[in-house]
Amino acid sequence: MSDESTATPESSKIAIIGVGLIGGSVGLAARRRIDGVGEVAGWDPAPGVLDEALKLGVITRAAQSPEDAAANADLIVLASPVATLAENAERVLAVAGPDAVVTDVGSTKREIVAAVGDPRFIGGHPIAGAETAGVEHAREDLFEDSTWFVTPTPNTTGTGLERLMRFARNLGAQPHAVDAADHDRLLADISHLPHVLANALVTQAAGSINTEDGSIAVVGPSFRDATRVAGANSSIWRDIYLSNHDALVPAIDAVIGRLSEFRDAVKSGDGDEIVRLNEQARADRETLLERDLVGEEVFELRVSVPNQPGVLANITLALGKAGINIVDIALSPAADMRSGSISLWVPGEEAATRTENLISELGFPVARA
Amino acid sequence: MSDESTATPESSKIAIIGVGLIGGSVGLAARRRIDGVGEVAGWDPAPGVLDEALKLGVITRAAQSPEDAAANADLIVLASPVATLAENAERVLAVAGPDAVVTDVGSTKREIVAAVGDPRFIGGHPIAGAETAGVEHAREDLFEDSTWFVTPTPNTTGTGLERLMRFARNLGAQPHAVDAADHDRLLADISHLPHVLANALVTQAAGSINTEDGSIAVVGPSFRDATRVAGANSSIWRDIYLSNHDALVPAIDAVIGRLSEFRDAVKSGDGDEIVRLNEQARADRETLLERDLVGEEVFELRVSVPNQPGVLANITLALGKAGINIVDIALSPAADMRSGSISLWVPGEEAATRTENLISELGFPVARA
Numbered sequence: 174m175s176d177e178s179t180a181t182p183e184s185s186k187i188a189i190i191g192v193g194l195i196g197g198s199v200g201l202a203a204r205r206r207i208d209g210v211g212e213v214a215g216w217d218p219a220p221g222v223l224d225e226a227l228k229l230g231v232i233t234r235a236a237q238s239p240e241d242a243a244a245n246a247d248l249i250v251l252a253s254p255v256a257t258l259a260e261n262a263e264r265v266l267a268v269a270g271p272d273a274v275v276t277d278v279g280s281t282k283r284e285i286v287a288a289v290g291d292p293r294f295i296g297g298h299p300i301a302g303a304e305t306a307g308v309e310h311a312r313e314d315l316f317e318d319s320t321w322f323v324t325p326t327p328n329t330t331g332t333g334l335e336r337l338m339r340f341a342r343n344l345g346a347q348p349h350a351v352d353a354a355d356h357d358r359l360l361a362d363i364s365h366l367p368h369v370l371a372n373a374l375v376t377q378a379a380g381s382i383n384t385e386d387g388s389i390a391v392v393g394p395s396f397r398d399a400t401r402v403a404g405a406n407s408s409i410w411r412d413i414y415l416s417n418h419d420a421l422v423p424a425i426d427a428v429i430g431r432l433s434e435f436r437d438a439v440k441s442g443d444g445d446e447i448v449r450l451n452e453q454a455r456a457d458r459e460t461l462l463e464r465d466l467v468g469e470e471v472f473e474l475r476v477s478v479p480n481q482p483g484v485l486a487n488i489t490l491a492l493g494k495a496g497i498n499i500v501d502i503a504l505s506p507a508a509d510m511r512s513g514s515i516s517l518w519v520p521g522e523e524a525a526t527r528t529e530n531l532i533s534e535l536g537f538p539v540a541r542a
Numbered sequence: 543m544s545d546e547s548t549a550t551p552e553s554s555k556i557a558i559i560g561v562g563l564i565g566g567s568v569g570l571a572a573r574r575r576i577d578g579v580g581e582v583a584g585w586d587p588a589p590g591v592l593d594e595a596l597k598l599g600v601i602t603r604a605a606q607s608p609e610d611a612a613a614n615a616d617l618i619v620l621a622s623p624v625a626t627l628a629e630n631a632e633r634v635l636a637v638a639g640p641d642a643v644v645t646d647v648g649s650t651k652r653e654i655v656a657a658v659g660d661p662r663f664i665g666g667h668p669i670a671g672a673e674t675a676g677v678e679h680a681r682e683d684l685f686e687d688s689t690w691f692v693t694p695t696p697n698t699t700g701t702g703l704e705r706l707m708r709f710a711r712n713l714g715a716q717p718h719a720v721d722a723a724d725h726d727r728l729l730a731d732i733s734h735l736p737h738v739l740a741n742a743l744v745t746q747a748a749g750s751i752n753t754e755d756g757s758i759a760v761v762g763p764s765f766r767d768a769t770r771v772a773g774a775n776s777s778i779w780r781d782i783y784l785s786n787h788d789a790l791v792p793a794i795d796a797v798i799g800r801l802s803e804f805r806d807a808v809k810s811g812d813g814d815e816i817v818r819l820n821e822q823a824r825a826d827r828e829t830l831l832e833r834d835l836v837g838e839e840v841f842e843l844r845v846s847v848p849n850q851p852g853v854l855a856n857i858t859l860a861l862g863k864a865g866i867n868i869v870d871i872a873l874s875p876a877a878d879m880r881s882g883s884i885s886l887w888v889p890g891e892e893a894a895t896r897t898e899n900l901i902s903e904l905g906f907p908v909a910r911a
Binding site: 363364368370372375378381398401410415418422436452454459 | 740741744768769779816
């Protein structure tokens with residue numbers, strides 16, 4: 174641990190590059206929810222956005238450029254379109270201080286993480302959004318109870334990762350460390366694929382509903398739900414699909430395979446197979462959605478670690494892969510500044526035991542506090 | 543028109559065969575929303591259901607059999623599983639009076655309409671439901687503002703159709719007359735296909751999310767929405783899929799074709815094609831969902847018609863095909879009882895003009911009231 178472990182964003186300066194719904198909500202939530210946040214500088218190339226952001230209290234200073242916003246910032250959040258992230262990362266890293274943390278909120282992570290080698294950069298992705306875009310829809314509570322992925326690498330410093338995860342938690346989110354490639358495969362299935370299917374479904378229905386010179390203007394609740402995200406912002410989603418193409422294409426192929434299997438069961442009148450596939454989906458949905466950790470006892474585990482980059486990243490990634498949620502993290506450097514300890518809080522006896530085992534396997538001494 | 547045109551369900555007796563969520567909600571809504579509804583007799587084969595229905599005020603009498611429930615009823619609603627509808631229809635029609643109307647609430651219509659030739663039977667399908675099944679979840683407002691399809695045939699009497707549509711409207715729904723085959727194709731796209739896609743999506747995601755011995759318990763809002771109906775009741779949905787197989791199989795094939803088209807665009811990096819498909823989906827969604835007729839002026843049209851079966855059915859089907867919503871219908875028999883007039887209320891100047899043209903083309907004199 175090379176830095177003051179309590180370097181929370183108190184009295185810190187934040188820069189936001191791209192002040193839309195997400196960037197604006199980061200600014201608003203940081204200003205209202207984190208004590209001692211000082212300047213929130215924003216930059217956006219679109220005319221009028223910064224004036225609006227100032228008026229709404231989303232930022233405290235309209236910057237002239239990414240560099241102007243980032244020069245003195247402790248935490249720099251890139252919230253511009255996916256295709257502009259690498260360039261903006263380069264521009265802010267060129268002027269940011271040695272202890273600054275730079276992160277982004279892009280929907281795919283491999284490309285940007287591979288493109289930006291600087292250890293001050295840690296990829297991020299809050300799973301939050303709304304049907305409305307633009308700074309005028311920024312909300313202080315946009316990240317409340319949502320997952321905020323962070324994608325550390327072996328170069329990531331423990332202090333940087335701790336600051337980023339704490340920042341996400343202070344905005345109301347649940348930070349979750351995950352490898353960038355695992356993130357992109359996961360998002361292909363839980364976010365990109367639903368958009369692709371919604372588009373296919375809505376266009377399919379439109380073809381059958383439009384009859385003669387009029388239409389049957391009726392849709393059921395399942396259709397509304399299933400197509401809520403159809404036709405989302407074209408340029409944003411074009412970039413997301415393209416940047417995640419090598420996870421998305423196999424995911425689409427796999428879904429086509431599943432649909433073909435079901436079609437065959439219906440076509441051949443195989444009621445047992447239809448029931449089997451449906452029961453599988455029911456069990457899968459319960460597994461995915463009904464895992465509620467709220468109310469479980471939280472255990473603190475203390476880990477002794479050497480002071481070198483990547484240690485906290487390795488630990489959080491291992492826990493993330495094992496499905497363990499980290500409720501909080503604190504770093505405590507030892508007096509010699511060459512070693513230290515990490516406190517991790519995890520929910521539930523079972524997860525605490527698994528955490529102890531996983532960290533021991535990584536070679537670090539660990540004990541319950 | 544062979545009957546008193548104002549034969550609304552006032553002081554009428556209702557029978558409900560199958561007292562679950564839908565049947566129970568029909569009973570509750572009828573008793574609370576329609577003045578003068580007398581007995582509501584219910585029959586259900588599951589133990590305890592009728593006691594619960596009596597306790598909740600959903601029915602006023604627990605019948606011993608479908609025949610017992612139906613013998614003196616003016617309106618008989620079959621709300622039992624799809625696979626039992628034909629048998630229950632036969633049983634109640636064997637005892638029902640000559641002016642009784644028998645309808646069902648099944649999710650597919652060709653099979654049951656083809657199986658039941660009796661002119662007293664008119665297929666129906668309210669687009670309403672909830673994630674919860676069972677009479678204990680019956681709600682008076684379940685049909686509020688939802689579409690209630692009715693599927694008349696050339697044998698359907700005008701009075702029967704008027705009574706059924708008025709009943710649906712009195713329960714809070716918007717009745718919509720449509721040909722049974724058109725209904726099934728439409729439902730394949732707007733209801734059955736969303737269920738199939740939700741199942742495929744949730745099983746696909748479960749495969750990628752479960753890693754090692756744990757899981758990443760995170761799903762975004764688009765995933766929750768897209769998979770809300772995954773794993774719906776297996777036996778109900780097996781019957782729905784099988785009974786609509788010849789509309790559903792081509793719909794699945796068409797969606798597979800659309801997904802393949804999109805996959806090819808992503809794989810080849812064709813951003814313009816991705817945008818084109820996304821813009822198409824956006825336009826289709828707007829067409830389907832954002833057609834809001836509320837607040838438009840409603841026009842009354844009077845149609846002179848001979849007193850014979852199928853006339854009102856033909857007119858309502860023609861308007862349904864043209865996408866015209868009928869807000870209300872009233873029948874007025876002439877003194878000679880051999881001809882009469884139909885009053886139709888439709889929303890908006892444009893729809894009123896189209897209605898006039900369509901009815902003229904059918905060969906009936908029509909004028910604005």
